[in-house]
Each structure stands twice: as structure tokens, then as C-alpha cells.
Amino acid sequence: MLNKFKKTQEQWGGSNEVIDHWLDTRQSLIIEYCKLAALKPCSSKQALSSLPTPAELQNFCQHVVDYISEGHFKIYDMVMGKWSATGFEATDEINSTYSQIVATTEPLLDFTDKYAAIDEDDDLEAFDSDLSLIGETIEARFEVEDHLIQLIADSLAVPPGA
Numbered sequence: 001m002l003n004k005f006k007k008t009q010e011q012w013g014g015s016n017e018v019i020d021h022w023l024d025t026r027q028s029l030i031i032e033y034c035k036l037a038a039l040k041p042c043s044s045k046q047a048l049s050s051l052p053t054p055a056e057l058q059n060f061c062q063h064v065v066d067y068i069s070e071g072h073f074k075i076y077d078m079v080m081g082k083w084s085a086t087g088f089e090a091t092d093e094i095n096s097t098y099s100q101i102v103a104t105t106e107p108l109l110d111f112t113d114k115y116a117a118i119d120e121d122d123d124l125e126a127f128d129s130d131l132s133l134i135g136e137t138i139e140a141r142f143e144v145e146d147h148l149i150q151l152i153a154d155s156l157a158v159p160p161g162a
Helices: 002-012 017-037 054-086 092-115 127-157
Strands: none
Touching (some): 002 017, 054 092
């Protein structure tokens, strides 16, 4: 995840303030995910100290929600506004790619619903597998978003009708 992010940042960082902001938000999410993933896996015989605290979980969940919100309500809207101003319309490929991103939203929000309000006494038996699955979902989302960034950049580089 970190290596792919570095490659994306090298490719797109500095090209546009919207993309830079998006990548900064992504980096924050990756950092918070890595903090949780770095905790030792838990088992019934291990001490509870290997589990994340409710504050750590809430912080990560907030980063997930912030990241999703940035994409859906700020970045995509800004791109659509730019397209409208230039007369460009989204292609089937762009719409399909965006739909793939949207498909990752529900599992991410389900995770935040499950873990954002956890307290010290709650059972986190499924946490390791849930965190692993959410990591895979985040990575898949990033990959599709990177493809969307490429499609957006290509579309904005060529004026409509050219």
C-alpha cells in the first residue's frame, strides 16, 4: 500500500491542488491504517494490550469517513464542475470506474459503524480479520482511484471536440 502510494504521489503530486489534497488525505488514512495494522494480532491467550484502544479505532474510523467524504463530496464534485466549465462529459469508462469506487464505500462505512463507537469492554475477536479485509478494500479503492485520476487528467488535457 505504501509503495503504491509513493508511486502515485510521484506521478501526480504537484500537478493539481485538488489531487494534492486528495493524496494528503490518502496519506493520512494510510498512516492510521498502518498504526492499527502494526499492532500484534490478538488471540484469546494474548493480553488485551495488543488490541487498539477505542480512541485509536475512533481516530482511524474518522480518517476513513473523511477520506470517503473528500472523494464523494469535494473532489469528484470539483472535477465535475471543471468538466462542465470546459464542456467535457464523463465517458462510459469514467462512469464505470467511479461506480467501482462507490462499490467500496459501503464495506468501509460498515467497518466504521462497527468500530467507531467501541468501548474498552467490547469484544474485538473479529478485529484482525476485519482490519485485514478493510485494508484490502482500501487498497482496491486506491487502485481504482488512481485509474480515475489518469482518466480525469487525460480528459482535461484534451479540449472537447479536439
